[in-house]
Amino acid sequence: MSDFVQRVVESISRGEPLTPTDDRSRMRAVMNNLVLHLHPSKVAAPSIKLTYTWGLGGLAVLLSAVLVVTGVMLMFVYTPSPDTAYQNMQNLQTDIRFGQLIRNLHHWSGNAMIVVVVLHMLRVLFTNALHRPREFNWLLGLSLLLLTGAANFTGYLLPWDQRAYWAITVGVSLLQYVPVVGEGIGRFILGGPEVDATTLTNFYGLHVAVIPLMLFGIMSFHLWRTRKDGFSIPRRIGTVISEKVERVTTIPHLISREAVFALVMIAILLTWAALVDAPLEEAADPAHSPNPAKAAWYFMGIQELLLHFHPFFAAIVIPVLGLVGLVVLPYLEPDVDGEGIWFLSVKGRWLALLGTVMGVAGTVLLVLVDEYVLNLPELLPSLPTILSNGWIPLAWLLGLLWLYWELLRGLFRAYRSEARLSLFCLLLASFITLTVIGIAFRGEGMALVSPL
Amino acid sequence: MKRRNFLKASWLGLLALAGGESAFIGLKFVSPHVDAGEFGGLFDVGAVDDFPSGSVTPFVNGRFYLVRLNDGGFLAVYRQCTHLGCSVPWNAEQQQFVCPCHGSAFERDGEVLNPPAPRPLDLFALTIKDGQIRVDTGKRIERDHADDRYVVYPEATA
Numbered sequence A: 001m002s003d004f005v006q007r008v009v010e011s012i013s014r015g016e017p018l019t020p021t022d023d024r025s026r027m028r029a030v031m032n033n034l035v036l037h038l039h040p041s042k043v044a045a046p047s048i049k050l051t052y053t054w055g056l057g058g059l060a061v062l063l064s065a066v067l068v069v070t071g072v073m074l075m076f077v078y079t080p081s082p083d084t085a086y087q088n089m090q091n092l093q094t095d096i097r098f099g100q101l102i103r104n105l106h107h108w109s110g111n112a113m114i115v116v117v118v119l120h121m122l123r124v125l126f127t128n129a130l131h132r133p134r135e136f137n138w139l140l141g142l143s144l145l146l147l148t149g150a151a152n153f154t155g156y157l158l159p160w161d162q163r164a165y166w167a168i169t170v171g172v173s174l175l176q177y178v179p180v181v182g183e184g185i186g187r188f189i190l191g192g193p194e195v196d197a198t199t200l201t202n203f204y205g206l207h208v209a210v211i212p213l214m215l216f217g218i219m220s221f222h223l224w225r226t227r228k229d230g231f232s233i234p235r236r237i238g239t240v241i242s243e244k245v246e247r248v249t250t251i252p253h254l255i256s257r258e259a260v261f262a263l264v265m266i267a268i269l270l271t272w273a274a275l276v277d278a279p280l281e282e283a284a285d286p287a288h289s290p291n292p293a294k295a296a297w298y299f300m301g302i303q304e305l306l307l308h309f310h311p312f313f314a315a316i317v318i319p320v321l322g323l324v325g326l327v328v329l330p331y332l333e334p335d336v337d338g339e340g341i342w343f344l345s346v347k348g349r350w351l352a353l354l355g356t357v358m359g360v361a362g363t364v365l366l367v368l369v370d371e372y373v374l375n376l377p378e379l380l381p382s383l384p385t386i387l388s389n390g391w392i393p394l395a396w397l398l399g400l401l402w403l404y405w406e407l408l409r410g411l412f413r414a415y416r417s418e419a420r421l422s423l424f425c426l427l428l429a430s431f432i433t434l435t436v437i438g439i440a441f442r443g444e445g446m447a448l449v450s451p452l
Numbered sequence B: 001m002k003r004r005n006f007l008k009a010s011w012l013g014l015l016a017l018a019g020g021e022s023a024f025i026g027l028k029f030v031s032p033h034v035d036a037g038e039f040g041g042l043f044d045v046g047a048v049d050d051f052p053s054g055s056v057t058p059f060v061n062g063r064f065y066l067v068r069l070n071d072g073g074f075l076a077v078y079r080q081c082t083h084l085g086c087s088v089p090w091n092a093e094q095q096q097f098v099c100p101c102h103g104s105a106f107e108r109d110g111e112v113l114n115p116p117a118p119r120p121l122d123l124f125a126l127t128i129k130d131g132q133i134r135v136d137t138g139k140r141i142e143r144d145h146a147d148d149r150y151v152v153y154p155e156a157t158a
């Protein structure tokens, strides 16, 4: 009997002992094991410091695993139909044992994943680990970010409460401002002119099958590329990486760190999910929109833009420009050797701070001016709003950004890499400020209100 | 053309064809189709005389308001806001449609009183026959401005 067990265990690890004890067999264990195959057999010791990666990529992997487990559990008690969906949610919270906990875990992991993936992206960007040879892995990462967004968006509808119904209605309606194809795409996604039963089945299929499969395919690719491209190595300003940087075996050095980190994170997640319930409002009522009808929090930045720009610009032009920027970024040749250095250089750090401050201050100022002082469509009544509330303010903003660039390059004599970093910080801070305003400072009728 | 290249091109061509076919089948499979009888179909809403001039009557299943203008003409106004799709309630006090989502306001005939809505509320095709009103929710009419082009008047009563 024990021979048989032994035989099975050996077949899993392809003949190696499961817990190798010397470095050689540890490395071989990595090479021969499906799960560990995503790791290199040895890593540079400084690269796996917690204060370099902050464990963010790994945390995203962990959250996806939690999402799959809790998501599959939810599938057993949920039917994607307007007649049952909302009741299923109520049952989950009152009848089914641990139903609330499982729902909470799924809900909060999904939301946390957006934050974590964005932070991971920022870590990569701020340590300049996105240029050659990692450009393509950056693009894979961007796809993962978009897929994470899509997973959250499709999941948002499933509880079929007021919050779900109207957030999706407003979100998909944005598509109608895409010229030519937008309305068709919107109809296709909704399966008709409005959010209804067809939309729910569409979203369900996307949420439980299509998006997770794509996510896992690209995630494996992404992890494999991190391994192939070689992990970036942290260093201080003005130092170079020595030829003989210490390299340690993945087992146990990296694996044990990952395990400890994962356990701590699971503990935090469980505590949070036990204490804070996922929201559930009244059942969806297509006849009555709530006031205010707010979008999901991660779309609040765009919702805030919608209050200031013609929808074509707020929902299409500006986000697409941002996305194109992120796609091009890793391919712009750096003129500062900053790989592995936080914010490039001493000047880079100051300019990043400057950009952030300018982004916050400028955005607050512009929002206030637009709210209380300036009404472009009223000032220019003869122009269509796509000009007066679209091209004209956008041109102004781009002009301001160009001025800022000239300031960095001329007055501060910044390298291109430093100026790019500062500009990125400005735009990022601006987007975060818009999101905060949308979440906390908008009340009934979308008027500016104090959150207190 | 060399035989090798020809074969290569054929393979690629066939592959593209197979891909195209699969995509077509997939798209058709998931494309929306309209069921008759529900929203998207015909609604018989009643007799002309049931609706006094200046009235706005909601039809929840048809998702429209039957509006009778002060001059006696009829319009079927779709309740979906042209800004971002919220359902617009009729505010009897202010005598206008006010959208709860981002504050757009519309006149009784759908004309925009207050942006951000970019165009008047949409209409559904409406016909009157023998004093009976019928609304076709499958025929949505988008307008740049609300003029009286689409207003339907009852036949003159003898």
Ligand code: HEM
Pocket (backbone or CB within 6 Å): A053, A055, A056, A057, A058, A059, A060, A061, A117, A118, A120, A121, A124, A129, A130, A134, A137, A138, A139, A140, A141, A142, A143, A144, A145, A148, A219, A222, A223, A226, A230, A231, A232, A233
């Ligand atoms: C579902 C989402 C994602 C997962 C699961 C994921 C996972 C990972 C993991 C585990 C690593 C190893 C290092 C670390 O933990 O920091 C990594 C590295 C990397 N990721 Fe991601 N990632 C995701 C999204 C992104 C995004 C949005 C970007 C950028 C647009 C990105 C770009 C990169 C790059 C360039 C590296 C190499 C960094 C270096 O060598 O220092 N990833 N990713």
Ligand code: FES
Pocket (backbone or CB within 6 Å): B081, B082, B083, B084, B085, B086, B099, B100, B101, B102, B103, B104, B116, B117
């Ligand atoms: S949806 Fe009606 S004002 Fe925005």
